[in-house]
Amino acid sequence: AQAHQQGRELTTDDVLHKITKQVEYYFSDINLATTEHLMRFISKDPEGYVPMSVVASFKKIKALVQNSSMLASALRTSSKLVVSEDGNRVKRVQPFTESDLEELQARIVVAENLPDDHCYQNLMKIFSSVGSVKTIRTCYPQTPNGSGPVTNRSAKLDMLFANKLHAFVEYETIEDAEKAVFIFT
Numbered sequence: 001a002q003a004h005q006q007g008r009e010l011t012t013d014d015v016l017h018k019i020t021k022q023v024e025y026y027f028s029d030i031n032l033a034t035t036e037h038l039m040r041f042i043s044k045d046p047e048g049y050v051p052m053s054v055v056a057s058f059k060k061i062k063a064l065v066q067n068s069s070m071l072a073s074a075l076r077t078s079s080k081l082v083v084s085e086d087g088n089r090v091k092r093v094q095p096f097t098e099s100d101l102e103e104l105q106a107r108i109v110v111a112e113n114l115p116d117d118h119c120y121q122n123l124m125k126i127f128s129s130v131g132s133v134k135t136i137r138t139c140y141p142q143t144p145n146g147s148g149p150v151t152n153r154s155a156k157l158d159m160l161f162a163n164k165l166h167a168f169v170e171y172e173t174i175e176d177a178e179k180a181v182f183i184f185t
Contacts, residue, residue, distance in 0.1 A: 006131050019064050019074040020081075023055055027092050030135050033104045034168045042096065093100035104170070107134075107177045109185065111167045114138075118165065128171045129175025137168040153173060 025031060032039055041050040052068050055061060055075075066070045072087035083090050120136060127133050141163050147154065171177040 004153075015064055016070075016074040016077065019061060019071065022060050022064075023075055023090070024078055025081050027090075027096075027106050028063075029096065029100065030108070030137055030168060030170050032096050033101055033108060034137060034139075038094075042091070045089070045091075047091060049084060051092040052083075052088050052090055053089060053125050103174075107171045107175045109169045109171065109177050109180045109184075111169055112164055114165055114167060118167070122177065123167055123169070127171075127180060130180045132172040134136070134170045134172050135178075136170070137146050139166050139168070141165060 026038060032042070038050055038054075038055060041054055042048045055095065056068055056071050065074075069087060072083050072090075075081050075090050080093055081090055082093055109127075111123075111127070113124070118138060120138070123138065124133055125134050127136065139150050165182060169180065170179075171180060
């Protein structure tokens with residue numbers, strides 16, 4: 001399993017580490033709160049598992065993984081994820097509940113009209129000026145894919161901003177998020 005990154009070969013360990021970090025991001029609070037896809041699977045399963053085939057179908061994972069056993073092996077090294085015994089499903093160690101979602105959404109500010117230099121470091125500098133920022137997720141304009149009606153509130157939020165460059169800024173506290181809304185609007 002070798003891939004190339006900026007002129008150097010990645011070792012198998014590098015690839016496994018990249019896979020693990022990427023899937024941990026997919027299962028992160030901010031990603032689950034701002035995209036509907038994985039939450040649909042988590043909600044359907046009584047234990048909160050997502051089929052490994054779903055994770056393997058993501059573009060960034062497909063580019064790194066040769067087979068599902070490689071994916072399961074990589075994810076078994078994670079301290080944030082649990083792989084089922086048969087290797088066919090994965091879930092978070094710490095479940096993500098509806099109350100977690102509500103609390104998190106109260107700490108997320110949707111920022112539009114981003115500066116031309118909207119790299120992570122620059123946005124972090126701007127938004128940290130009003131409070132402690134936990135993470136920032138920048139979203140680029142998308143074309144509609146006609147996937148049917150949007151039902152969940154975060155998906156509706158996604159659709160509202162999908163045609164514009166925007167960022168989800170997660171603050172450490174609700175107070176910091178409220179202060180940011182006050183200052184930046």
